[in-house]
Amino acid sequence: MNHEGFNELDLTSLLSLSFSTSINELHDRLSVLGFEDIRPVHGFMFKSIIPNGATGIEIAEYLGITKQAVSKMVDYLEQRDYVMRKAHPTDKRGKIIVLTERGWLVVNAKKKILDEIEQQWIKKIGVERLQMLKEDLSKLVYEINEGELPTKIRPVW
Amino acid sequence: MNHEGFNELDLTSLLSLSFSTSINELHDRLSVLGFEDIRPVHGFMFKSIIPNGATGIEIAEYLGITKQAVSKMVDYLEQRDYVMRKAHPTDKRGKIIVLTERGWLVVNAKKKILDEIEQQWIKKIGVERLQMLKEDLSKLVYEINEGELPTKIRPVW
DNA sequence: ACAATGTAGTCAATCAAGTTGACTATAATT
């Protein structure tokens, strides 16, 4: 088998490895804090809930999965006290998913860890280069998807 | 629901979106060429097979999945004429997975498309910035994983 | 106003891609 060096890696592989590296570090550290039942997709879901809650369908669109899958995910997270279903204020069919106190603990922990990971990266490549990297990636994602988030935020493997 | 702008995105989300964007484009284009039965993971598997074949266990380690999962994946790809199992030259227990002609077609198409995606990105941010981006990502992945590929190349979702 | 159509959420069945465990054949170790 061939083990190519990092230099010959194409951009896509590089992005995959970078993403894996950072998301793995994040969730390893969340585990240590007692949030071992939280998966990456839950973190993305929390982003769509913040700050004022979201309906199941909104979350489903954001994550690029079905509303039924969201419903199961909410069951899972509700059982573990990360989120709650509240009645929708105007639509009696609807429900609003909101974070519980414990849900906020995860979100805040996540934010802190991500900041620390970013600091770690700054130590490696410097603050200017990291700033450039973020700008360039934002620009690419933004322009290639024409201002929209990719419909499939989820990396399909 | 909150739809934050790209500027406020943390690095991890940005990497996730960049990866999704490029891998989706790659596989959309592979579909058009008639390779709609090829998933991202197969592309990564091909990388571990090139150029001289690999055993199931080598592939399993590279992809961070079990040898049983690899075996099933090889069944799938062998049925569709992308790979072949060959006898191992020295170990009668072992088999070597190699690309078929059709397998090489995918690999070459993939390479071409990835190059084109990279050119597209160069148009957006310039060749110097893309070079920096690749250098920085390589450096980060390399240093944070201490010279090893992450054991889990696969983005766990 | 109300009939027809559309939408939010859930339940159930199914599917896809992975896992663990058991096994066979062969290789390596002592």
Next chain:
DNA sequence: AATTATAGTCAACTTGATTGACTACATTGT
């Protein structure tokens, strides 16, 4: 030569998604 380890496959199971069917409520058009 006997023991232990390894490569690969088969089978059963798990997980996280899907599609389809349904209920309750909302929206639209006459």
